Amino acid sequence: MTFADLHRPGRPFVLPNAWDVASARLLAREGFPAVGTTSLGVAAAHGLADASRSGGEATARLARDLVGARLGRYLTVDIEDGFSDDPAAVAEFVAGLGVDGVNIEDSTRGELVDPKAAARKIAAVKEAAPAVFVNARTDVHWLGGTDLDDTLARLAAYAEAGADGVFAPGLADPGAIEAVAVEIALPLNVLATPALDLRRLGELGVARVSTGSLLYRAALGRAVDTALAVRDGLPLPGAVSYADVQALAGDVPPAE
Numbered sequence: 001m002t003f004a005d006l007h008r009p010g011r012p013f014v015l016p017n018a019w020d021v022a023s024a025r026l027l028a029r030e031g032f033p034a035v036g037t038t039s040l041g042v043a044a045a046h047g048l049a050d051a052s053r054s055g056g057e058a059t060a061r062l063a064r065d066l067v068g069a070r071l072g073r074y075l076t077v078d079i080e081d082g083f084s085d086d087p088a089a090v091a092e093f094v095a096g097l098g099v100d101g102v103n104i105e106d107s108t109r110g111e112l113v114d115p116k117a118a119a120r121k122i123a124a125v126k127e128a129a130p131a132v133f134v135n136a137r138t139d140v141h142w143l144g145g146t147d148l149d150d151t152l153a154r155l156a157a158y159a160e161a162g163a164d165g166v167f168a169p170g171l172a173d174p175g176a177i178e179a180v181a182v183e184i185a186l187p188l189n190v191l192a193t194p195a196l197d198l199r200r201l202g203e204l205g206v207a208r209v210s211t212g213s214l215l216y217r218a219a220l221g222r223a224v225d226t227a228l229a230v231r232d233g234l235p236l237p238g239a240v241s242y243a244d245v246q247a248l249a250g251d252v253p254p255a256e
Contacts, residue, residue, distance in 0.1 A: 017038035017212055018037055022248050041215075135166070152179070156184060167210070172195060
């Protein structure tokens with residue numbers, strides 16, 4: 001089986017997104033077939049802003065660390081917009097990561113870019129690293145837009161450029177999700193949402209459900225809640241034990 005084989009429309013798998021080796025190893029231990037990274041988590045952990053092109057070095061370093069950690073799971077990395085306008089530079093960056101997949105988006109610093117420019121990056125990556133699963137993301141809805149036709153046109157262009165899958169974060173309307181799954185002949189990735197469970201997303205034709213930055217944000221919230229509980233004399237929330245975290249240093253889950 002390959003990473004691409006996990007993407008079965010109608011039978012979605014959950015892709016949890018890690019931000020360091022420990023979080024990735026914990027997720028791998030739970031049997032998820034693949035682990036992704038969260039660009040927000042990686043950037044914020046280094047005091048950087050997401051989607052600002054400032055996290056390229058941290059992303060590459062984490063990819064190397066995760067590959068070296070031998071997770072025994074497929075690994076895909078969020079590379080924002082590729083950290084460059086130059087398709088050749090983006091392709092070189094991806095080819096050097098040594099991962100199974102990447103997620104590349106069509107916005108930079110909160111603004112949608114020309115879909116032709118995004119498509120050129122995808123084509124360059126596929127030429128330089130044909131075995132890497134390219135998940136092409138459009139941010140039309142993520143940035144607050146509602147134009148489904150624009151979403152479909154952008155994703156169709158990315159499919160034509162050679163993308164292996166498509167991603168439409170912010171798309172939550174069942175009819176719109178189903179329309180993308182039907183119109184675009186590639187596996188569809190959406191973000192997890194409490195409004196639509198895994199079964200329902202499968203019925204809509206989704207192939208992959210990502211947690212995005214949710215796990216990182218939840219971890220931050222839990223950390224603050226625990227500190228407040230200590231300060232205010234409240235019951236302490238549960239936590240992974242010291243011994244379990246120490247064991248992660250040598251924890252290598254068996255391959256699927």
